[in-house]
Amino acid sequence: MSAVVLLPTGKALTVRTAADAFLDSLANPNTVRNYGIAVGKTAERIGEGRPLVSVADDEIGEALELLWGGSAVNTWNARRGAVLSWTGWCSERGYDGPSVPVWAKRLAAPDSDTPVRSKMAIDRLIARRDVHLREKTLWRMLYETCARSEEVLDVNIEDLDLAGRRCPVKAKGAQPKVRRRGVTRADFVLETVFWDAGAARLLPRLLKGRTRGPVFVTHRRPGPGKVLSARGVCPDTGLARLSYGQARALLDQHTALAGPGTGWDLHEWRHSSLTHLGERGASLLMLMAKSRHKKAENVRRCFKPSAEAIAEVTSLLAPGDARR
Template identity: 30%
Template sequence: MNDRGHGLDGDHPVRTSCARSAGTHTETAPRCSGHLGPDCGVPSRSGTGAHPPALLSQSFRPYGPMYRGGDRSLSGVPVNRVFSGIKKISQEDSVTTLSKAVESFVRDYPEADTTEASYALTLRRCAKTLGRDRPAADVTGEDWHDVLIELWGQRSANTWNRNRAAVKTFLGWLGDAEVATVKLPALCRARKVVIDETKAIDPEELQHLWDPDAVGLRERALWRLLYESSSRAEAVLALNIENVDLKARKARAVIKGGRTIWVYFQRRGAELLRKYIGDRARGPLFLTNRRPRDWRTRPREDFAPDGRRCRLSYDRAEHILKAYAGITLHILRHSRLAYLAGEGVDTPMLMAISGHTNPATLHRRYARPSGKAVTRLFNKLEAME
């Protein structure tokens, strides 16, 4: 032992405060059980011959937490000066940052996996913009409104409403958890959704999406599966290989509201999936080509077994489709349902395919024949005259 003292495993130097130091400790105090070395004479406040557990969780200092009750430390420095740094660290650790609050909310949220994933994506983007290490209690309702405007102010009414709902639910959870009482300002309203009856695309106009010379295998498999199954993109992207039965041409998916249903696809979709899956036996069905930037915040189940790639995110998948074809992932579902309705498929079958439980919603939003379907009907009527 040198004149600086000894430490735990030689990693933490301790000032001369052991029994070899002249007059540093009294002989009446209980001795340490030896976790700081056989010659340690640091008295134990608990009287059990061992230092408090809290002491073991931080780098040891001879004027550590066990002397907090005294007026002076062993070195003669006033205790309130010695512990000012330790108290500050403890206070900082106790602050609920925005990042911690978001991750706690995601873990505690009781809704379906698809809704949870959507909310997590929204809130993590907001936290990144507002500052992950910012105390959650310091973020005002106006701050949340500003970040919503910045990220989704120019997007569609559906996108705005979805992300606004995520933030509103999160703020309610903060209040229930007694972290902060924050509400969105009155001007942060939901927007009216205007239905566009012309956005359905005929099958002939989608053929370029399956072109093997222009589109990669992953995108062709994903887009074909979305179109043939008429499923929501969130549910399809959440699929694992274990959920897919290629022989029966169906997959077990969790859809909006937490319901688990079978989604069905056709022969071409099954062939593309078989090629894309290859020899993989488990893990996310659709994977990124490389490790994404936010891989540290991804849950364990989003990683491939090799740990190198992650589940393909909704935002990335939509960005790729928009860059290539100028349409959204949801247009594939909308176009397929409109085509089936135009071909005379009845309502119960459409509901079974789409997963809808309310026929009014199905007919109001999706089951509208395309322009070409109307043109074909008129041609038939003219032929009958």
């Protein structure tokens, strides 16, 4: 059972106080040491004595860029992940503060190989009794739509076509990218994603009669000083949209075997679903249509057939009487 960390009340929570409270909540000494480097240096950069509520999202991103923008990909991802956990931890406890901005993205290492999970492993994870209905629904939708995590998390109930099992998502566009403050940003377009019976069974249970607001929301209301867009808050419950960082931490919590940060990644749902469709005989063009990739080589990077699938297709080359 994790220790309960009480943050000070009756005064503005400072950056340093929030950082120390987060690090004190971690049980693993190795995690404390590694996270302490990222959180500590970021806190120093943005100002330890400042009220946490006064820090803007872009300040967090700029601090990460200045501190580790020129580092190796794995270093950037580790430091960014630690700060993401810190800001998500504060948000979950109702303390107003910044988030890691969308443009400060996790980078794919040149030598990385995103794992593909078996369909059995996916079904077992989603069927676990200790997994909340919200996570079950999110993971099933990510798997069945082959959509990017940010796309699904941004969906509102008004966007859903429950009968048609589809909805529009705000996807990366093919338009030229623009640069702002030295950061590359992409335009966005609306595209449609489709899901199947698994998500179709879970969605009505998750919504519980709600007809508007974000599909996936937090379990706690945001603090009184938190500034959120009208689209990002359920008007009926007051609950805020579940963030990418929170969703990533929840998946890690249920799949990590060797401590925080060692579990599944949200992007694995997309790779797994595309691979399973390919193993079942879906053509390259159909995989591109399903995933909405514009280039065939990007789909090929996602397609990682299992040894069993390769062995099965190899059997087709056997002599005519070898399969009798």
